[in-house]
Amino acid sequence: MAGKPKLHYFNMRGRMESIRWLLAAAGEEFEEKFIDTPDDLKKLKKDGCLMFQQVPMVEIDGMKLVQSRAILNYIAAKYNLYGKDIKERALIDMYIEGVADLNEMIMLLPGCPRDQKDAKITQIKEKTTNRYFPAFEKVLKSHGQDYLVGNTLSRADIQLVELLYSVEELDSSLLANFPLLKALKTMISNLPTVKKFLQPGSQRKPPLDEKAIEEARKVWKF
Amino acid sequence: MAGKPKLHYFDGRGRLDSILWLLAAAGVEFEEKFIETSKDLEKLRNDGSLMFQQVPMVEIDGMKLVQCRAILSYIAAKYNLYGKDIKERALIDMYVEGVADMNEMFIFLLITPPDEKGAKIAQIKEKAANRYFPAFEKVLKSHGQDYLVGNTLSRADIQLVELLYSVEELDPGILANFPLLKALKTRISNIPTVKKFLQPGSPRKPPMDEKCLLKVKEIFQL
Numbered sequence A: 001m002a003g004k005p006k007l008h009y010f011n012m013r014g015r016m017e018s019i020r021w022l023l024a025a026a027g028e029e030f031e032e033k034f035i036d037t038p039d040d041l042k043k044l045k046k047d048g049c050l051m052f053q054q055v056p057m058v059e060i061d062g063m064k065l066v067q068s069r070a071i072l073n074y075i076a077a078k079y080n081l082y083g084k085d086i087k088e089r090a091l092i093d094m095y096i097e098g099v100a101d102l103n104e105m106i107m108l109l110p111g112c113p114r115d116q117k118d119a120k121i122t123q124i125k126e127k128t129t130n131r132y133f134p135a136f137e138k139v140l141k142s143h144g145q146d147y148l149v150g151n152t153l154s155r156a157d158i159q160l161v162e163l164l165y166s167v168e169e170l171d172s173s174l175l176a177n178f179p180l181l182k183a184l185k186t187m188i189s190n191l192p193t194v195k196k197f198l199q200p201g202s203q204r205k206p207p208l209d210e211k212a213i214e215e216a217r218k219v220w221k222f
Numbered sequence B: 001m002a003g004k005p006k007l008h009y010f011d012g013r014g015r016l017d018s019i020l021w022l023l024a025a026a027g028v029e030f031e032e033k034f035i036e037t038s039k040d041l042e043k044l045r046n047d048g049s050l051m052f053q054q055v056p057m058v059e060i061d062g063m064k065l066v067q068c069r070a071i072l073s074y075i076a077a078k079y080n081l082y083g084k085d086i087k088e089r090a091l092i093d094m095y096v097e098g099v100a101d102m103n104e105m106f107i108f109l110l111i112t113p114p115d116e117k118g119a120k121i122a123q124i125k126e127k128a129a130n131r132y133f134p135a136f137e138k139v140l141k142s143h144g145q146d147y148l149v150g151n152t153l154s155r156a157d158i159q160l161v162e163l164l165y166s167v168e169e170l171d172p173g174i175l176a177n178f179p180l181l182k183a184l185k186t187r188i189s190n191i192p193t194v195k196k197f198l199q200p201g202s203p204r205k206p207p208m209d210e211k212c213l214l215k216v217k218e219i220f221q222l
Helices: A017-025 A038-046 A068-078 A086-111 A114-143 A155-170 A179-189 A192-197 A210-220 B017-025 B038-046 B068-078 B086-110 B114-143 B155-170 B179-189 B192-197 B210-220
Strands: A006-009 A031-034 A057-060 A063-066 B006-009 B031-034 B057-060 B063-066
Touching: A017 A068, A017 A155, A017 A192, A057 A068, A063 A068, A063 B086, A068 A086, A068 A155, A068 B086, A086 A114, A086 A155, A086 B063, A086 B068, A114 A155, A114 A179, A155 A179, A179 A192, B017 B068, B017 B086, B017 B155, B017 B192, B038 B210, B057 B068, B063 B068, B068 B086, B068 B155, B086 B114, B086 B155, B114 B155, B114 B179, B155 B179, B179 B192
Parallel strands: A006 A031, B006 B031
Antiparallel strands: A006 A057, A057 A063, B006 B057, B057 B063
16 A cells, blocks of 8 residues: 555546545545646556546556546545445435536536526526535434434535535525535534645645636647 | 335336346346326425435335435445455446446437437447447456456446447447457356346336337426
């Protein structure tokens, strides 16, 4: 088990950000090797490092893992953030897959054609307030415990709070009617490892702005 | 742990197929409650049975699980088809996520307009032949064992073979260049539980036809 995990991705959130959050929350230091040009990506492919020719890829414990879910599952299991038995894991999986569905919509927003953007944003806000946030608020209300599953911190709490921050960036008013989600966000944000990750200078990546998207379009020609 | 698992979905492959295959391969008997109309779906939603208002939903071991990955992971873990430790699970996850990416292309094919279907099918064949099948052939070649991971049957073998059948329906000769995948397909197909599932009269669903597609559009108001 030599050395820190090494993350291969672009210098942006994308599909690597949830992995950064989980490693950070688990208190695991990691290195990042940024893919800055098409040649960088070509080299990784040529070296046979990417099972399906895609990133993210994480070098961890002697493996070169691709597929964000495989990576997240491994980290969660390794750091005991995946529940105590298969039933707790089933609940955690159900919750994080809901988080992933909403996150996917938000993640794809920068690449959305300008004339479709407003409609997409409306759709995201609608799904957030009518489907996803009520579902998670209901879970917390149903057992009255601090954490989503098993009265213990798990990846579900961390990945949900990551989502809450992303949604807040889109529209800070969306969290208003969800007091238990708000409380979860505060509690998780105050965990020492998460608090550190939320501070400037950490490996957390900023949201993509128009300038960054334009730069990316030039380099990657899309 | 009362009764058989109960699967809620429409009578077609869609996102339930992998779950059917895994339950069948594990030798688990199950019931199916088909959603025939949008009213059926509305009822499930109003009953609060669907955490994110979506199907598939599987009632199993006292839980109402949604999200395919949550359902598949639970079944795999319960029936010892998920590797012996977290590292084997990481490999299995990486492989099944690659399979899932290909399966997603089939899902999108369903809602692709007729004039774009040809291009989509060509894309599926290309990805299978140039990205995914070579990756899995390479895994089998690298260790020379009968199964993808840990020299033991796992969900990875079952889910990959399910994909091989799907792609073959589009391109019958595709396995010609992948002898180890062909051998895996034969081996898995001969497992008594899988053999039974592949026979007529089993719960296995045929490819989507126009009639089924119309029904699906009505159910989901597409």
